[in-house]
Amino acid sequence: MIGVRGLTKRYGDVLAVDDLSFDVEPGKVTGFLGPNGAGKSTTMRVVLGLDRPTSGQALVNGRLYTAFAEPLREVGALLDPGAAHPGRTGRAHLRVAARANGIPARRVEEVIERVGLGRAARRRIKGYSLGMRQRLGIAAALIGDPGVLLFDEPVNGLDLDGVRWIRGLLRQLADEGRTVLVSSHLLSEMEQIADRLVVIGRGRLIADATTEQILGGLGRLQVRVRSPRPDLLLAGFRERGLVVERVDEHELRVEDTTAEEVGRLAHACDVPLQHLSEVRQSLEDAYVELTGDSVEYHGGGGEAEPVPAGGAR
Numbered sequence: 478m479i480g481v482r483g484l485t486k487r488y489g490d491v492l493a494v495d496d497l498s499f500d501v502e503p504g505k506v507t508g509f510l511g512p513n514g515a516g517k518s519t520t521m522r523v524v525l526g527l528d529r530p531t532s533g534q535a536l537v538n539g540r541l542y543t544a545f546a547e548p549l550r551e552v553g554a555l556l557d558p559g560a561a562h563p564g565r566t567g568r569a570h571l572r573v574a575a576r577a578n579g580i581p582a583r584r585v586e587e588v589i590e591r592v593g594l595g596r597a598a599r600r601r602i603k604g605y606s607l608g609m610r611q612r613l614g615i616a617a618a619l620i621g622d623p624g625v626l627l628f629d630e631p632v633n634g635l636d637l638d639g640v641r642w643i644r645g646l647l648r649q650l651a652d653e654g655r656t657v658l659v660s661s662h663l664l665s666e667m668e669q670i671a672d673r674l675v676v677i678g679r680g681r682l683i684a685d686a687t688t689e690q691i692l693g694g695l696g697r698l699q700v701r702v703r704s705p706r707p708d709l710l711l712a713g714f715r716e717r718g719l720v721v722e723r724v725d726e727h728e729l730r731v732e733d734t735t736a737e738e739v740g741r742l743a744h745a746c747d748v749p750l751q752h753l754s755e756v757r758q759s760l761e762d763a764y765v766e767l768t769g770d771s772v773e774y775h776g777g778g779g780e781a782e783p784v785p786a787g788g789a790r
């Protein structure tokens with residue numbers, strides 16, 4: 478169990494995490510979703526005692542990380558897969574971590590097997606592919622058999638096999654009753670992995686619910702309508718409080734309604750239609766809209782421009 482309470486973290490002028498509160502429960506994969514710079518890594522670092530909060534706190538099983546005598550037995554984390562000493566073998570790297578935490582050496586062999594590192598464990602880390610480094614990082618996270626696990630962007634840069642393997646592993650770890658928090662900036666990835674989602678932007682909580690609830694609330698229905706008299710339709714729809722946008726000379730897009738409703742209104746306005754269809758906004762578009770005001774930088778074709786306070790786009 479992880480409990481984040483009123484967590485705020487400032488780095489000088491940068492407010493990385495802003496009064497953030499959420500819980501991560503055992504037995505589920507919880508996705509920690511947000512655009513780049515949203516504050517996911519900072520939050521994870523505070524949970525792991527690697528950064529001090531400016532205010533508020535993050536507890537693991539009701540205690541501060543720094544209060545654990547043998548923290549690797551409580552919490553395991555994959556933060557930076559490049560952190561291992563390149564001259565060591567994978568096995569030696571894991572043995573050092575085990576010894577430092579009073580964990581028996583046989584556990585090293587168990588985790589090597591669990592992550593499928595196999596014979597690569599005998600080789601020096603500098604020769605590892607990204608996928609092997611990732612497996613080694615996960616082996617290190619699992620070494621103390623912890624009940625709480627944090628993975629920061631674990632599928633970044635992996636090929637499809639690696640991505641599938643990580644998905645399967647996260648599911649198994651949750652099914653074993655562990656608390657699993659996994660961060661990503663990709664909704665499409667989280668959709669396939671997470672039971673619950675904690676969505677943040679600019680350090681603030683945007684949504685905290687089951688993946689199903691969040692996805693169900695995204696992707697609004699829009700109606701495309703073509704007519705030789707779009708001006709009349711536009712005025713008629715707006716009069717009835719509908720949100721309408723002009724797509725081109727003859728086509729309008731009406732938000733949050735149904736084709737039936739639009740057809741009825743067009744008939745009431747006595748305007749002929751040439752086309753009427755319902756389109757669901759894509760989840761990616763909806764996610765960008767949801768977190769849009771909170772994105773730290775928006776690409777503007779050339780140099781990225783910082784967004785002024787207030788989040789104007």
Ligand SMILES: Nc1ncnc2c1ncn2[C@@H]1O[C@H](COP(=O)(O)OP(=O)(O)OP(=O)(O)O)[C@@H](O)[C@H]1O
Pocket residue numbers: 488491492493511512513514515516517518519520662773
């Ligand atoms: N040590 C630091 N010093 C100064 N600013 C920092 C530091 N660490 C993070 N930040 C800033 O805090 C904000 C949140 O960063 P963080 O890395 O937590 O976001 P993130 O959601 O993990 O993003 P990403 O997906 O890009 O890793 C950013 O504006 C970042 O530049």
